[in-house]
Amino acid sequence: GIQVEQSPPDLILQEGANSTLRCNFSDSVNNLQWFHQNPWGQLINLFYIPSGTKQNGRLSATTVATERYSLLYISSSQTTDSGVYFCAVENPGTYKYIFGTGTRLKVLA
Amino acid sequence: DVKVTQSSRYLVKRTGEKVFLECVQDMDHENMFWYRQDPGLGLRLIYFSYDVKMKEKGDIPEGYSVSREKKERFSLILESASTNQTSMYLCASSFDRGVIKTQYFGPGTRLLVL
Numbered sequence: 001g002i003q004v005e006q007s008p009p010d011l012i013l014q015e016g017a018n019s020t021l022r023c024n025f026s027d028s029v030n031n032l033q034w035f036h037q038n039p040w041g042q043l044i045n046l047f048y049i050p051s052g053t054k055q056n057g058r059l060s061a062t063t064v065a066t067e068r069y070s071l072l073y074i075s076s077s078q079t080t081d082s083g084v085y086f087c088a089v090e091n092p093g094t095y096k097y098i099f100g101t102g103t104r105l106k107v108l109a
Numbered sequence: 110d111v112k113v114t115q116s117s118r119y120l121v122k123r124t125g126e127k128v129f130l131e132c133v134q135d136m137d138h139e140n141m142f143w144y145r146q147d148p149g150l151g152l153r154l155i156y157f158s159y160d161v162k163m164k165e166k167g168d169i170p171e172g173y174s175v176s177r178e179k180k181e182r183f184s185l186i187l188e189s190a191s192t193n194q195t196s197m198y199l200c201a202s203s204f205d206r207g208v209i210k211t212q213y214f215g216p217g218t219r220l221l222v223l
Contacts, residue, residue, distance in 0.1 A: 031210055031211075033211065033212060035214070040216070041197060041199075041216065041217040041219070042214065042216050042217065043199065043201075043214035043217075044214075045211065045212075045213060045214075048211045086151070086152070088152075088212070090210060095140055095142075095157055095159055095165070095205075095210065096154055096157070096167065096168075097142075097154070097212060099151045099152040099153075100151065101149070101150075101151040102151060
């Protein structure tokens, strides 16, 4: 099956810093999503991005489907950005999303 | 806004009890999912449903069953709870519109089995 790897596993930033999170996947996919899990456990949609680039405020994402990776950029980080960021890809032809093990981000004030 | 709700945020049960976790979505989504999340293991799919009364096993269905009698509601059942089922349980739903299947998650249920 498809393997999804995220890096780095852990990241500590000072408030105001920028960061890039990476998601590599082992096979072609139709769908890719980025999520943020807040400290209370809620998974929040950030981007649905099977290909191309999208931006939403301080966050942006790029997926290069032909090279099987996606990047999530966080600019001017804030303490509220802390949490775990997950990348998930749909196994083609199924309804199943495969999740990476996440990047745990801590932003210090 | 899409809203996915789960019946409990926290639940404590005894070994051997039958446990029901309920999930309701209000956006007429066709697909619904149950995941469990454990430290170091990420999210793992237990069961999913793509239509009323339809269900498919995910990656870790053992010890669980599901019920989908109405489109908006998807229940996860632990027939006889065991301590290794202590976990965070997350429900999700999605449209099934061609290739776009954006998933939306509920707030999660933290289950402790003693």
